[in-house]
Amino acid sequence: MLETLQLYFSYPFVRYAFVVGILIALCSALLGVTLVLKRFSFIGDGLSHVAFGGIAIASVMNLSNQMILVLPITVVAAIILLRTGQNTKIKGDAAVAMISVGALALGYMLMNVFSVSTNVSGDVCSTLFGSTSILTIKGFEVWLCVALSAVVLVVFILFYNKLFSVTFDESFAKAVGTKTDHYNLLIAVLIAVVIVLAMNLVGSLLISALVIFPALSAMRLFKSFFSVTVCAAIFSVVCAAAGLIISILAGTPVGATIVTVDMVGFAIFSVIGKIR
Amino acid sequence: MAEIKVENLALGYEGDALVENLNFEINSGEYLCIVGENGSGKSTLMRTLLGLQKPMAGNIVFGDDLDSTQIGYLPQQTLVQKDFPASVYEIVLSGFQGSMGLRPFYSHKEKKEASDALERLGITQLKHRCYRELSGGQQQRVLLARALCATKRILLLDEPVSGLDPSAQTEMYQIIRRLNLEGVTIIMISHDVHASLHFASHILHMGSQIFFGTTEEFEESPIGSHYLLKEKKTLGGGHICDLDRVAKIKVKEGK
Numbered sequence: 001m002l003e004t005l006q007l008y009f010s011y012p013f014v015r016y017a018f019v020v021g022i023l024i025a026l027c028s029a030l031l032g033v034t035l036v037l038k039r040f041s042f043i044g045d046g047l048s049h050v051a052f053g054g055i056a057i058a059s060v061m062n063l064s065n066q067m068i069l070v071l072p073i074t075v076v077a078a079i080i081l082l083r084t085g086q087n088t089k090i091k092g093d094a095a096v097a098m099i100s101v102g103a104l105a106l107g108y109m110l111m112n113v114f115s116v117s118t119n120v121s122g123d124v125c126s127t128l129f130g131s132t133s134i135l136t137i138k139g140f141e142v143w144l145c146v147a148l149s150a151v152v153l154v155v156f157i158l159f160y161n162k163l164f165s166v167t168f169d170e171s172f173a174k175a176v177g178t179k180t181d182h183y184n185l186l187i188a189v190l191i192a193v194v195i196v197l198a199m200n201l202v203g204s205l206l207i208s209a210l211v212i213f214p215a216l217s218a219m220r221l222f223k224s225f226f227s228v229t230v231c232a233a234i235f236s237v238v239c240a241a242a243g244l245i246i247s248i249l250a251g252t253p254v255g256a257t258i259v260t261v262d263m264v265g266f267a268i269f270s271v272i273g274k275i276r
Numbered sequence: 277m278a279e280i281k282v283e284n285l286a287l288g289y290e291g292d293a294l295v296e297n298l299n300f301e302i303n304s305g306e307y308l309c310i311v312g313e314n315g316s317g318k319s320t321l322m323r324t325l326l327g328l329q330k331p332m333a334g335n336i337v338f339g340d341d342l343d344s345t346q347i348g349y350l351p352q353q354t355l356v357q358k359d360f361p362a363s364v365y366e367i368v369l370s371g372f373q374g375s376m377g378l379r380p381f382y383s384h385k386e387k388k389e390a391s392d393a394l395e396r397l398g399i400t401q402l403k404h405r406c407y408r409e410l411s412g413g414q415q416q417r418v419l420l421a422r423a424l425c426a427t428k429r430i431l432l433l434d435e436p437v438s439g440l441d442p443s444a445q446t447e448m449y450q451i452i453r454r455l456n457l458e459g460v461t462i463i464m465i466s467h468d469v470h471a472s473l474h475f476a477s478h479i480l481h482m483g484s485q486i487f488f489g490t491t492e493e494f495e496e497s498p499i500g501s502h503y504l505l506k507e508k509k510t511l512g513g514g515h516i517c518d519l520d521r522v523a524k525i526k527v528k529e530g531k
Contacts, residue, residue, distance in 0.1 A: 037360060161373070161376075164366065164370060169370075172370075173370075173373055175345070175347065176345050177344075223363065224406065225361060226366065
């Protein structure tokens with residue numbers, strides 16, 4: 001088994017997949033804590049569908065680097081969703097549902113009508129479930145992923161205390177002069193970036209799992225914001241690494257495997273949390 | 277010089293005025309209770325004082341180097357906080373956010389002041405406990421400690437005893453009273469007119485009739501006596517919490 005792994009790791013694309021996968025897992029877990037606590041997890045879900053629509057447009061336009069188009073589309077959608085969540089006639093959750101199914105339908109339609117490929121359902125499936133895209137990632141995209149992850153990490157650390165205060169008690173934060181709107185916007189943009197990154201790893205349908213499972217698992221066991229954040233990050237990285245290795249060895253789809261490992265981890269944490 | 281002076285204030289949403297021509301002022305060290313029925317604009321007034329909402333007309337004038345962000349605010353608890361994983365210390369420290377600007381981390385001085393605030397409210401032993409596991413009264417003290425980190429001078433409390441059991445209510449009133457005696461100006465929104473009359477130096481009554489004045493003036497005014505009568509009828513003269521015990525602090529501390 002070790003030899004098989006060694007053999008696989010001698011290929012650069014496997015090493016790339018590992019580095020990128022772990023960075024993505026780390027970023028999504030960190031933001032996931034804020035997202036879950038702010039009751040924003042549904043926004044993550046909606047955005048992932050928007051990103052799917054974005055990919056469909058990008059593939060129809062035959063772009064070689066899809067991220068360049070998908071990223072701005074998702075960021076804009078994040079901002080719109082956040083604004084609609086606050087003060088419009090259509091309430092937040094309904095708006096998210098509307099935008100996400102809309103993007104999903106539009107994306108599938110575009111891929112069907114304008115497709116240049118011979119295997120449309122294969123394309124759709126790999127976009128939704130990420131089957132092999134993490135293993136085909138290369139060159140520029142690897143560096144883009146690394147750079148964006150680094151940006152997300154640095155911003156998260158620098159604004160950690162502010163994110164805590166805005167998440168815990170928005171009205172207090174606002175009353176003492178924190179620009180809560182700016183931070184909500186920051187959160188939305190960061191989510192959008194993480195989601196576009198995570199599409200490479202697990203595909204657009206499974207992204208929410210990367211965001212939600214680490215945070216919820218950590219919350220079973222830990223009781224301060226700091227310990228929950230750290231635990232979620234470690235949990236996510238371990239699950240992503242384990243999922244990648246299992247999928248290489250057993251030949252299972254990468255995204256689904258990682259999410260399955262996440263679910264097992266969550267179950268274990270829940271049981272430990274109950275017992276203690 | 278008044279800490280806060282409110283002049284001809286009109287409050288409301290989207291052109292509908294809830295309250296018009298509101299005038300009152302609060303000086304350093306005073307204890308103002310804002311009472312009135314639901315929907316009379318108490319919360320709107322509070323949001324306006326905190327700068328969360330713009331007044332429809334009129335002015336709020338703040339005293340020397342005070343502005344709305346330097347009011348320590350004790351909000352009502354939200355649903356999100358009920359299962360929020362956070363330690364007491366993390367929450368209290370977040371009181372400094374307003375004065376930090378873009379600086380990312382807390383300074384030693386701020387950490388020390390946060391510990392002092394815990395000490396002041398007698399919850400040092402809870403420092404590393406999880407917020408959601410505390411009792412309602414303890415949670416309120418934590419949020420009060422956070423508010424103290426945001427201000428030295430003036431606290432705005434939104435129904436600080438609602439949802440607390442009687443003994444926790446008594447304790448909370450005691451703490452607020454003590455802070456007031458230590459020189460912190462208090463503005464408190466309250467449902468409990470009786471308790472308000474016990475501690476407050478001034479009363480602002482909102483609703484169909486607006487009244488502002490000292491507590492004695494309020495007791496003698498038509499609206500105040502109406503309230504007292506109603507209270508006596510519903511409560512039979514008894515109080516939910518032990519107000520006399522709270523009032524004794526005054527005697528004990530000799531002020």
